[in-house]
Amino acid sequence: MERTILHLAIDSFPIQAERLRCPKLRDRPLALIPGASVRPRVLLTSREARQAGITPGTPLVHARRLCRDLIALPLDRDFYGGIGESIFERLAPFAPVVEPGGAPGAGAGIGRFFLDLTGVTRTHPETRDRAARAGRDVEHSFRLHPTLGVAANKLVSRVAAQVVAPDGDLLEVSQGSEASFLAPLEVGMLPAARSAEIAERLDLLNVRFVRDVQALAAPQLARALGKEGALLWNQALGVDPTPVRPPERRPRAVAEETLAQETNDSRVLSAHATRLAAELAAGLRARGEGARGLTLDVTYADGHEASATRAFAEPLRGGAGIARGVAALLERAVRRRVRVRRLRVSAWGVTSEPVQLTLWNETEAMERRRSLESTLDRARARFGAEALVPATWILHGLTVRAPARP
Structure with a gap:
């Protein structure tokens, strides 16, 4: 049976969560910083702050010079996690299996979710309709704008949601077109290419886009990158057999x-x-x-x-x-x-x-x-x-x- 995976992502989730808590922050330049630091650096920025030249890693002192109206708030993981759990519960009726899109122990606090729609819908219009309804439900219930990616696996659905962000709504990648969809994207969109070590090696190989990876043979990548080479090659072709798993309730x-x-x-x-x-x-x-x-x-x-x-x-x-x-x-x-x-x-x-x-x-x-x-x-x-x-x-x-x- 053809798999159908929906990825629902809330772009800049902590920023949107802070604006949900305090609506006066909407459209204001906002930066999130560590809760206790003598010389804090910016962890996450709103679009308005980025337009002022503030990026993650910018010292807060310098950021305030770049943007006199900047509002800096401490990162509140517990608050974001609570909202994420509520969104998770809201999504449960839309699919038999829903998985928060974070690392082990991260829970739903990063604002990403996978929904396995396999067998739930029979046609592409039904799939798009169900995905759109899930997105509208989250937006209406929490006043948070999600972006949606639909594909045959978790990897491609997640990339699709990233590509359509932040102003889009839904992007569907049909089965069989995964490689052509990924080809023009920057190689950093693939999870296996994001570590500093792998990124440095790819730069030395002059690999900039996913199509550059697709043009290489798997043995070449294995020689250059070790065991990560095979994983990167599969990801470049849009291959990801990872199932959607329900979260483990781990204290x-x-x-x-x-x-x-x-x-x-x-x-x-x-x-x-x-x-x-x-x-x-x-x-x-x-x-x-x-x-x-x-x-x-x-x-x-x-x-x-x-x-x-x-x-x-x-x-x-x-x-x-x-x-x-x-x-x-x-x-x-x-x-x-x-x-x-x-x-x-x-x-x-x-x-x-x-x-x-x-x-x-x-x-x-x-x-x-x-x-x-x-x-x-x-x-x-x-x-x-x-x-x-x-x-x-x-x-x-x-x-x-x-x-x-x-």
């Missing part, structure tokens, strides 16, 4: 920090990441919980973001295990030489299920670690958070903070 715990001094020093970043891991572990420990997965999000000084995620067979509970997991994610996520502005660690799949151990020495070692961590928690509770601080933290001026919130 999360989050620890995050905007660095007082942006840096690309691996030792400093490691110290900050270790502290976030300790905060996360302390919060989970206090509630008697473990995490089945970790996600590390990195925001660079120029506004670009990177993320790394890992799932675990058994829930992580101990501080040492979480610290090792975060350290590995940091190494995967930070691949650029640009200074880092913000780190965010999320523990997802939070559970109170017991850990399954089969060997006596494993149980004994875990009990020793648990006893040590409990002793440290009691000492800090009695004598203050700064009573016991790792030496590496002290070297970088860091102290113990409150446990991570659920």
Whole structure:
């Protein structure tokens, strides 16, 4: 059966959400910045701010010189996530399966959704009508303007919604025309081409457009890009077998920090990441919980973001295990030489299920670690958070903070 996937995207969702919260912001130059930063840089801009020359990564001080009327607001992930969840519930009647279009643990807070319409509609006019009704429902209910892409898979439907944004409504790509639709687009529209490392290699190969990728043979790309080459080649042809999946309702715990001094020093970043891991572990420990997965999000000084995620067979509970997991994610996520502005660690799949151990020495070692961590928690509770601080933290001026919130 021919698949039919609808991608509904709300362009600049956080900007639109802020204007929903405060209608007076409509048509005003708006920039979103980190919530706590000594020298904040712009994370996201409205169209009016972009017209004034403000782009993500611009220092706020410079942005205010470019646009005296600029309004800067702190990024409010919880607020955007709440609106996203409401939109998700609103879309549920339109398709048997709806998937938020974010990374693991991101939920619906980025304003993108996949709807699997396979078998729901029989003709192209029916599909367009159902997609249009879903878009109108969101716009009328939330006063947020979505763009819609319809195609035979998730990749092409998402690109279609991006191409039609921000002033369009709906773009349908018929099955069999995926490659010709993608050919004239910039190669950066393909997810596999967006990492800094891959983008740099493609630039060296003089690959600018999707058609340039299509002109290469798969073995050539594999030699130039490694395992990412095959993925990029398939994406350039519009091939994506990924199914639309319902979201996993995974409770999360989050620890995050905007660095007082942006840096690309691996030792400093490691110290900050270790502290976030300790905060996360302390919060989970206090509630008697473990995490089945970790996600590390990195925001660079120029506004670009990177993320790394890992799932675990058994829930992580101990501080040492979480610290090792975060350290590995940091190494995967930070691949650029640009200074880092913000780190965010999320523990997802939070559970109170017991850990399954089969060997006596494993149980004994875990009990020793648990006893040590409990002793440290009691000492800090009695004598203050700064009573016991790792030496590496002290070297970088860091102290113990409150446990991570659920």
